[in-house]
Amino acid sequence: MRRTLGPLLLTTVLATGLLAGCGADSAEEASDPAPTAPTASTGTTASPAPDDRQSPGGLGTVEATTVDIVSATSAGGEPGGPATVLDGDAAVSTFTQQFTSPELARKVAAAADGAEVPAGQVLVASVVAVGCDVPSDVSVQRTDEGLTVTALKVATPRQECFAPVTSVALVAVDETAV
Known part of the structure; x- marks a missing residue:
């Protein structure tokens, strides 16, 4: 019994030391900071580098101001679809028909109704996330299919949730971008 106890104790001590060393590497990788997004729900998206700018009608990043991001559970x-121009009550009604929650439809309608869109711009909306997190800001791209609004990465995402949350972004863009 004494002969087995010594090697067993030594193996346990060495394994613990190795695991502690591996844990430090994993923690360093896990704490790698995510790109930070603006914390306010209203703001202008980051401008692309000068060589990445496109003409208003061309493909690429579009200057946009986040008017609101509204959300509701389930x-x-x-x-991922193209953004919808919300240029009146009929457009808002058509856009909100996709939701199973009257609460989210009301929130989108209220946000669109209360939006102050500067002259020369239009209000567009898009579902940007269905999951555990509500994004704090978005980016807008011009593609062959139209404008796409994409949620920026959440700085500290939740690991799990009881029910998915649908988030809709309302953004103002130059009318020539649509």
């Missing part, structure tokens, strides 16, 4: 909707 509301349905699919992110």
Whole structure:
């Protein structure tokens, strides 16, 4: 019994030391900071570098101002489609028909109704996320299909949630970008 106890104790001590060393490397990798996004829900998206700028009608990053990001739990909707121009009550009604939650439809309608859109710009909306997190800001791109609004990475995402949250971004863009 004494002969087995010594090697067993030595193996345990060495394994603990190795695991502690591996844990430090994993913690360093896990604490790698994510790109930071603005914390306010209203603001202008980051401007592209001068050589990445496109003409208003061309493909690429579009200057946009986040008017609001509204969300509701278990509301349905699919992110990733082209943005919808909200140029009146009929457009808002058509856009909100995709939601299974009347609460989210009311929030989108209220946000669109209360939006102050500068002259020469239009209000567009898009489902930007369905998951555990509500993004704090978005970016807008011009693609062959139209404008796409994408949620910026959440700085500290939740690991799990009880029900998915649908987030809709309302952004003001130059009318020539649509």
